[in-house]
Amino acid sequence: MIKLRGISKSFGRQQVLNHIDLTVTKGEVVVILGPSGSGKTTLLRCVNYLEKPSSGEIAIGDFSVNCKHARKKEIHQLRQKTAMVFQQYNLFRHKTALENVMEGLLVVKKLPKEDARKRSIALLEKVGLGSKLDAYPSQLSGGQQQRVGIARALAMEPEVILFDEPTSALDPELVGEVLAVIRKIAKEGITMIVVTHEMSFARDVANHVVFMDGGLIVEEGTPVEVFNHPREERTKQFLKRITPELNYSI
Amino acid sequence: MGEPFDFSYVWSFLPKLLSTLSTTLLIVVSSLLAGIIVGFIVALPRLYKVPVLRTLSEIYISFFRGTPILIQLFLFYYGLPEILKLVQVDVTRAPVLVFVILTYGLHTGAYMSEMIRASVTAVDKGQVEAAYAAGMTGYQAFTRIVLPQALAIAVPVFSNLVIALLKDTSLAFTLGVMEMTGKAQTLGAVTQHFIETYIALALIYLVISFSIEKLLGMAEHRLLRHEDRNSPVKKTFGIHRNRSYRRIIAEMESGKGGVGL
Numbered sequence A: 001m002i003k004l005r006g007i008s009k010s011f012g013r014q015q016v017l018n019h020i021d022l023t024v025t026k027g028e029v030v031v032i033l034g035p036s037g038s039g040k041t042t043l044l045r046c047v048n049y050l051e052k053p054s055s056g057e058i059a060i061g062d063f064s065v066n067c068k069h070a071r072k073k074e075i076h077q078l079r080q081k082t083a084m085v086f087q088q089y090n091l092f093r094h095k096t097a098l099e100n101v102m103e104g105l106l107v108v109k110k111l112p113k114e115d116a117r118k119r120s121i122a123l124l125e126k127v128g129l130g131s132k133l134d135a136y137p138s139q140l141s142g143g144q145q146q147r148v149g150i151a152r153a154l155a156m157e158p159e160v161i162l163f164d165e166p167t168s169a170l171d172p173e174l175v176g177e178v179l180a181v182i183r184k185i186a187k188e189g190i191t192m193i194v195v196t197h198e199m200s201f202a203r204d205v206a207n208h209v210v211f212m213d214g215g216l217i218v219e220e221g222t223p224v225e226v227f228n229h230p231r232e233e234r235t236k237q238f239l240k241r242i243t244p245e246l247n248y249s250i
Numbered sequence B: 001m002g003e004p005f006d007f008s009y010v011w012s013f014l015p016k017l018l019s020t021l022s023t024t025l026l027i028v029v030s031s032l033l034a035g036i037i038v039g040f041i042v043a044l045p046r047l048y049k050v051p052v053l054r055t056l057s058e059i060y061i062s063f064f065r066g067t068p069i070l071i072q073l074f075l076f077y078y079g080l081p082e083i084l085k086l087v088q089v090d091v092t093r094a095p096v097l098v099f100v101i102l103t104y105g106l107h108t109g110a111y112m113s114e115m116i117r118a119s120v121t122a123v124d125k126g127q128v129e130a131a132y133a134a135g136m137t138g139y140q141a142f143t144r145i146v147l148p149q150a151l152a153i154a155v156p157v158f159s160n161l162v163i164a165l166l167k168d169t170s171l172a173f174t175l176g177v178m179e180m181t182g183k184a185q186t187l188g189a190v191t192q193h194f195i196e197t198y199i200a201l202a203l204i205y206l207v208i209s210f211s212i213e214k215l216l217g218m219a220e221h222r223l224l225r226h227e228d229r230n231s232p233v234k235k236t237f238g239i240h241r242n243r244s245y246r247r248i249i250a251e252m253e254s255g256k257g258g259v260g261l
């Protein structure tokens, strides 16, 4: 279980996150929606401390960090309990697909090379890249690179995987293959927090939908609650804009 | 002036000039080593934005990039002993080569630090974040992710710097050092075949420059084997990975040209 308590973040004078509380139970898929600039990316990046929250508490299982005075060791532990899949994939460009997945296992988890290799190959096969083990990122399509990114995240066996718009840098025809992989691992009960603009994906994969605006969680609930019966005006406006073909009951 | 031109002298001068090649190479290699170390030390405060030290680095770099190497040589050779005299240190008996290597080392160090800074910043920050997100330490992320890629980016600039340094060492003769250019001056004066000595001298510099460029070009090719030159990804994201484009940037940033072969 992951608990965020009172997470705030300011960049200079601008407050980007305003006391965010969020609870994610084990095996849950949480989808975060919201207009551009609402703080979705910043929230995800606070969870693994790529961005230092101004205040708040992050708890994963029975491990918790007070963000104000987090120590190096705690940040390190936090990062080992989480994994991230980036919008721009961020693969290590000088390493092959297999080496990208193995890297964390060797360097962080200190696994013997042969074990790391076996585990990485299995994961790459799982995301459909069993034939691309030795390809460098520059030789892979965006969709393939992102699937390597997902395998790399899975390899670390984190308590939660954070996805920041994993398909928004992809050509439309490549979105499907990546979403299919995310769906597949969601079904296996891996806890994830996904920022996405893919509404149909959010509808049928999410257990929990969070709508953010202006650094606040405006509304949250099951997909049916949020998509079909939104209570807040801001949510309705947003959904209308993003899926104009659907008519929401006002 | 001098004797009538006779091309056969060029050939006979070659081995005579080559006998001083070791002095030229000694200056190049020692200055390079010094330059790399100085370059790292000077680049760090700029990379990590350390207040005061960063300004000092910048002043150092502007001085060595903004003044002629010949003036730097004179300042160190004639000026440094005077300054050190004030603090009761006598270096007037130190060999000239020490001053020469010191000057070239500091001079190259300024360019090296720019090269190091530019190459490290050129490695995409997203990969460093991915390394941190996976739980790597700053040191692990730097040595395993940034350094190997920064090295590949640095090679063409490094290659230009080595060649520029090689050519700059020809000025050491002004302090009386018997490196290749100094030797050529004496040979010319003794035989009165100046043109022939300079042709022979130019040939030697050219062959060394060319070899350095080719060797380092091979090294770069090896270090960049992960970049597929025809992939669509590279066309969109990898402008700075394009070889010829990078070379242009490299030359602009270092302010020194290679042989251009």
Ligand SMILES: Nc1ncnc2c1ncn2[C@@H]1O[C@H](COP(=O)(O)OP(=O)(O)OP(=O)(O)O)[C@@H](O)[C@H]1O
Pocket (backbone or CB within 6 Å): A011, A016, A034, A035, A036, A037, A038, A039, A040, A041, A042, A043
């Ligand atoms: N490093 C930063 N420095 C200063 N301001 C920042 C920084 N990162 C984000 N911001 C600001 O914080 C706000 C929230 O940004 P964030 O990227 O979290 O939004 P988002 O919801 O992910 O938007 P999008 O849908 O466009 O990705 C924006 O106003 C942005 O300008």
Ligand SMILES: [Mg+2]
Pocket (backbone or CB within 6 Å): A040, A041, A042, A165
């Ligand atoms: Mg974002």
